[in-house]
Amino acid sequence: MSKPSRALRTAVLFAFIGAMSACGAQGPSVELKGQRISVEVADTEAAREHGLMERTQMAKDHGMLFVFDDEAPRSFWMKNTRIALDMLFFDGERRLLSVQHDVQPCTADPCPGYSSGAPARYVLELNAGQARALGVAPGDELTIRR
Numbered sequence: 217m218s219k220p221s222r223a224l225r226t227a228v229l230f231a232f233i234g235a236m237s238a239c240g241a242q243g244p245s246v247e248l249k250g251q252r253i254s255v256e257v258a259d260t261e262a263a264r265e266h267g268l269m270e271r272t273q274m275a276k277d278h279g280m281l282f283v284f285d286d287e288a289p290r291s292f293w294m295k296n297t298r299i300a301l302d303m304l305f306f307d308g309e310r311r312l313l314s315v316q317h318d319v320q321p322c323t324a325d326p327c328p329g330y331s332s333g334a335p336a337r338y339v340l341e342l343n344a345g346q347a348r349a350l351g352v353a354p355g356d357e358l359t360i361r362r
Contacts, residue, residue, distance in 0.1 A: 300344035
C-alpha cells in the first residue's frame with residue numbers, strides 16, 4: 217500500500233480537527249519540544265490575512281497556526297498586531313526552518329516583513345520569548361495533536 221499524499225494527509229487531519237470541534241471537543245493543539253500548545257488554525261486566505269490583528273493578549277500556552285496549501289517563501293508583518301510575537305516557520309514535513317524572535321508590533325507604516333528564509337508551509341505564532349523558553353532549533357518537529 218502506498219503512502220497517502222501530503223495534501224491528503226493534511227486534508228484528513230483538518231477534517232478530523234473540524235469534526236472534533238463541532239462535537240464540542242477541546243480545540244486543536246500542536247506539540248513542540250514536548251510542550252503542548254493550544255492553537256487557532258488559520259487555513260483560509262481571510263483567516264491568514266487577519267491572523268492575530270487587534271489582539272491585546274494571548275495566553276502563554278496558546279498560539280496561531282497558519283496552514284498554507286504549498287511550500288513557498290513566506291513573509292509576515294505586524295500591522296495592527298498589538299502583541300510581540302515569535303514566528304516559527306516550518307516546511308511541509310513540519311520541520312522547523314527558522315524563527316523570528318520577539319517581533320514587535322508595527323507602529324510606523326510601512327511595516328517591515330519577517331521572512332521564513334526558505335520555503336515554508338506552516339507558521340506558528342507564539343508570544344514573544346516562547347521560542348527561546350522552549351529551546352527550539354532548526355529541524356525540530358511540530359506535531360499536530362487532538
